[in-house]
Amino acid sequence: MxxxxxxxxxxxxxxxxxxxxxxxxxxxxxxxxxxxxxxxxxxxxxxxxxxxxxxxxxxxxxxxxxxxxxxxxxxxxxxxxxxxxxxxxxxxxxxxxxxxxxxxxxxxxxxxxxxxxxxxxxxxxxxxxxxxxxxxxxxxxxxxxxxxxxxxxxxxxxxxxxxxxxxxxxxxxxxxxxxxxxxxxxxxxxxxxxxxxGIESAEMTKYACNLMLATRISLMNEIANLCEKVGADVKEVRKGMGTDPRIGSKFIFPGVGYGGSCLPKDVRAFVNIGKEQKFNMHITRAVDTVNEIQKKTIFKKIKSHFVNLKNKKVAIWGLAFKPKTDDIREAPSVVTINLLLNEGVKVYVYDPEAMDNAKKIFKDKITYGKTPYDCLVGVDALAILTEWNEFRNPDFERIGKLMRNRVIFDGRNIYNLNRLREFGFEYYGIGRS
Ligand SMILES: NC(=O)c1ccc[n+]([C@@H]2O[C@H](COP(=O)([O-])OP(=O)(O)OC[C@H]3O[C@@H](n4cnc5c(N)ncnc54)[C@H](O)[C@@H]3O)[C@@H](O)[C@H]2O)c1
Structure with missing residues (x-):
């Protein structure tokens, strides 16, 4: 054709x-x-x-x-x-x-x-x-x-x-x-x-699917946040939930919020479509609100750990809104970096594919590493914002030697907290008390 x-x-x-x-x-x-x-x-x-x-x-x-x-x-x-x-x-x-x-x-x-x-x-x-x-x-x-x-x-x-x-x-x-x-x-x-x-049903199906996916993520993030308060570990809770075939194991990973060019805008669009029909989209609205809050969660953890952030140095691994893309549209990394810069933090970043897109936004306001380890020299903390495979099993001994303080904020729960403690790191994950 x-x-x-x-x-x-x-x-x-x-x-x-x-x-x-x-x-x-x-x-x-x-x-x-x-x-x-x-x-x-x-x-x-x-x-x-x-x-x-x-x-x-x-x-x-x-x-x-x-x-x-x-x-x-x-x-x-x-x-x-x-x-x-x-x-x-x-x-x-x-x-x-x-x-x-x-x-x-x-x-x-x-x-x-x-x-x-x-x-x-x-x-x-x-x-x-x-x-x-x-x-x-x-x-x-x-x-x-x-x-x-x-x-x-x-x-x-x-x-x-x-x-x-x-x-x-x-x-x-x-x-x-x-x-x-x-x-x-x-x-x-x-x-x-x-x-x-029908044409209308097809148009609706796309939004409905994205809303369902976003809802799972926001609900899981809310569950994770409560886990932290009550002393539960969301990784264990997630396993317990995911084995129920009515729930399933996909899209129930808590983290730093969803981003990208689809879920955020489509959830907001769904709220708006409801508004035009004078129909209040209670759940959709909450999904968006929870996500906006979640995008700030790593910043809040860093702030509450250090209290005064002026002139602190923070390294960020992962800028893309998810692995295997260079897309940083509505990425949690952008929110986190802006919040850190506002507090006077010096930010050092590495991403395998998204550096060029980040340079278009942040220009010379942040420092770009050629390798993940480049960013770590003398930093006070490392934050993981995208779960690229190459971040999953790094050389913790080397990381610890390069950093000024051994503190890791793991926004994707990719590390074993006991292992990190063996290397002398303070560890903050999502939903892990
Ligand atoms: N990115 C995804 O993962 C994804 C998945 C499913 C659906 N969608 C939807 O698909 C659509 C496209 O998304 P995308 O991520 O590919 O967007 P994009 O911004 O990457 O690409 C859109 C392209 O359209 C071009 N364009 C805009 N106006 C034009 C015009 N008048 N004439 C010719 N070209 C024009 C732009 O230059 C751009 O290259 C959106 O509605 C999005 O919600 C995206």
């Missing part, structure tokens, strides 16, 4: 490349010319395991093109995917300006032939309808609009897209449902379902 994907970010690039890899002819479009220029030279603007080889192969085999010309890409394609950003406005509502702009551009580019417009961006219920109206005002050509939310996870995006647990297709046209099933069949050969539903 001839496909264009508008928006070549974390989602669009993976989707476009994945669709090319199953034999389709794909044009990935982005308004940022620099990005397209780099991609044409095989330079991938994001860190995503396995993506660079896949892009290179599909480009070399002529199935994957990159372009800044949306008009031409639309003319060439039968299926046009949207994967542009839908960030939060300051009031928590969703900024749909990119979606509407692309809809206008698609409408203007359409000639007489039939097109299917597929929305992959996360959008409030009713957006597909609005997109349909915008396009209809600009063209008399036939078209359908489909909601096809994306469930990939950064850090595992290629695998998630190539082997999805399920595909959700929101459409009211059985012919479109058939064609979309054909498109996705190569990805579900092991029998995972392609679920056809």
């Amino acid at each position: 001839k496909i264009s994907v508008i928006g070549t970010g974390y989602v669009g690039l993976v989707v476009g490349t994945g669709l090319a890899d199953s034999g389709n002819d794909v044009i990935c479009v982005d308004q940022v010319r620099k990005k397209i220029k780099a991609l044409k030279k095989n330079k991938i603007p994001i860190y995503e395991p396995g993506l660079d080889e896949l892009v290179k192969r599909n480009k070399e085999e002529g199935r994957l093109l990159f372009s800044s010309n949306l008009n031409e890409a639309v003319k060439e394609s039968k299926l046009i995917f949207f994967a542009v950003g839908t960030p939060s406005n300051t009031d928590g509502s969703v900024d749909l300006s990119s979606i509407y702009k692309v809809a206008e551009e698609i409408g203007d580019a359409m000639e007489d032939d039939y097109k299917i417009i597929v929305n992959k961006s996360t959008v409030p219920v009713g957006t597909a309808k609005k997109v349909r109206e915008i396009i209809k005002m600009r063209t008399s050509a036939p078209f359908d609009v489909v909601s096809n939310p994306e469930f990939l996870k950064e850090g595992n995006a290629v695998e998630d897209f190539m082997k999805p647990h399920r595909i959700i297709i929101g459409t009211d046209n059985p012919d479109v449902a058939r064609l979309m099933k054909e498109l996705y069949e190569p990805f579900v050969r092991t029998g995972n379902p392609i679920i056809i539903m």
Whole structure:
């Protein structure tokens, strides 16, 4: 099939490349010319395991093109995917300006032939309808609009897209449902379902899934915080909970709060969608509040340990909102670093992939290590904010010798507290009294 994907970010690039890899002819479009220029030279603007080889192969085999010309890409394609950003406005509502702009551009580019417009961006219920109206005002050509939310996870995006647990297709046209099933069949050969539903239900499903995941994290963080007060260890509690098949062991790891470009904004959007319907989203609101508090938890522990933080030196391992990505959007690290800087702390950081993104935010306000150990010379404390594998089993003897004070704030509970005590460290975890 001839496909264009508008928006070549974390989602669009993976989707476009994945669709090319199953034999389709794909044009990935982005308004940022620099990005397209780099991609044409095989330079991938994001860190995503396995993506660079896949892009290179599909480009070399002529199935994957990159372009800044949306008009031409639309003319060439039968299926046009949207994967542009839908960030939060300051009031928590969703900024749909990119979606509407692309809809206008698609409408203007359409000639007489039939097109299917597929929305992959996360959008409030009713957006597909609005997109349909915008396009209809600009063209008399036939078209359908489909909601096809994306469930990939950064850090595992290629695998998630190539082997999805399920595909959700929101459409009211059985012919479109058939064609979309054909498109996705190569990805579900092991029998995972392609679920056809109404457009509104598909739009709702994406938010509902993210809300469920965020709720598990915030609830677990609340449980962890209470564990600290009552003398329980949340690691033990979590094991006890996770073995119950009704609960399951996934997404119940307490930590420093969820971040990234999806959960925070989608939870806020859900609250706002409720507000528009004059429906109070009690649980959703609480999930967001608990998370905002949790992002400050490591700072609060550092502050209460040292009391006066002026001129203290703190090293931070892990800036990305989770391992295997370079994404620091809404990351707890950003909140923690800002709070530390406000107290006059000198901050030293290391992350395997997210340093360039951190430099764009913090510039020379913090010091960047070339290795994790670089950051530790003479510091008063080390805080772990992302559970990258390379932080799991470090050389504690060396760490202790480099640091001025042996204090570790483990925001991801990756260390064995008894082992750390053997090395003479003071240890603060999450939910471990
Ligand atoms: N990142 C994730 O893990 C993830 C997972 C599932 C769903 N989503 C959703 O997918 C959507 C995209 O997310 P993302 O993380 O890929 O965003 P992103 O910010 O990484 O990428 C969006 C891209 O769209 C481009 N763009 C914006 N307006 C454009 C226009 N008018 N014409 C052409 N290109 C344009 C931007 O330049 C950017 O490259 C969002 O709605 C997000 O909620 C994201």
